[in-house]
Amino acid sequence: MFSLKDINTENRYDENDERRLKIADTISIFTNPPIITIPLFLLICIILACDGTPFTSGFSFDWNQFIITELISLIFASILPMAIILHWARKLDTDKDISNREDRFIPLIVGVVSYLIGFIIALTLGVSNFLTVLILCYTVNTFIVMLITSKWKISIHTTGLTGPVAALIMLLGPIGAIFGLIYPLLIWSRFTLKKHTMIQAIAGGVFGFVMTVVEAYLYMDILNLPVYNLVPLGECLWIILALIIVPIILGILTILNEQKTRNTRRIFIISCILTVLFFILFAPTSALISLILALPVTILVAYFGGENFTWHKAIKRS
Secondary structure: OOOOOOOOOOOOOOOOOOOHHHHHHHHHHOOOHHHHHHHHHHHHHHHHEOOOOOOOOOEOHHHHHHHHHHHHHHHHHHHHHHHHHHHHHHHHOOOOOOHHHHHHHHHHHHHHHHHHOOOOOOOOHOOHHHHHHHHHHHHHHHHHHHHHHOOOOHHHHHHHHHHHHHHHHHHHHHHHHHHHHHHOOOOOOHHHOOOOOOOHHHHHHHHHHHHHHHHHHHHHHHHHOOOOOOOOOOHHHHHHHHHHHHHHHHHHHHHHHOOOOOOHHHHHHHHHHHHHHHHHHOOOOHHHHHHHHHHHHHHHHHHOOOOOOOOHHHHHOO
């Protein structure tokens, strides 16, 4: 039997593999939560300001709403959190990721306060129910991550990516899920840079996806902040499952491979076939489309990671 415990982080990569390490570092920099929120929240704010179908006579764009929502998200979800991260990293003379788990409490608590202020302002101005609820999700999820981080180093990078992607799934369905294809690449990046174990990197993304969607629908109901024309909750969860299922399978196979289990390649192939059949039989079309996109992307990431990457080992081990 195996248990879902942290995998040994040693000896993952030959430090001379500079090309992959540079790519991993670049991905990590641009997916830092306060940075990745800039383009993703920009897209969210553009969608929220649109009324009707683009390029038709009935289409309109609410510039006032766009400017206000974009300023709120930019200031309270990006600029202030990034400022405290940079200040705290400089004060502690540590790396930009603040890799030491114990040093992350202050930036996280400041992030909670920043998001809370943004939520109060958005709620007071009443500019967008969806943005108001989304920032509240950020507030609560960051607080939960802070509590988890006191005991275990869950990946804030993957959480920070999947939160806004979950919002885009609610708004756009499988089109929004396209941005979730970054998720396996980010897992590889954080693992390769030895910032997280495999389980920590995967868990952050699962947390961000699921909690954001479930909380958003819950808060809309509790706070009486209705948002119309969203993808239904059940369909959102199916799409999220399509994005996370293959990384989860590979994470489990990583553990099996570490314990010298044979035939992990066969287990992976059988698991993928069963997953596809399950989605064909039970999932909505949007989730099946998302799985068809996510499956090959995740496999490509596994092979791109090279022979020292645990996903690659799991797929290749016979």
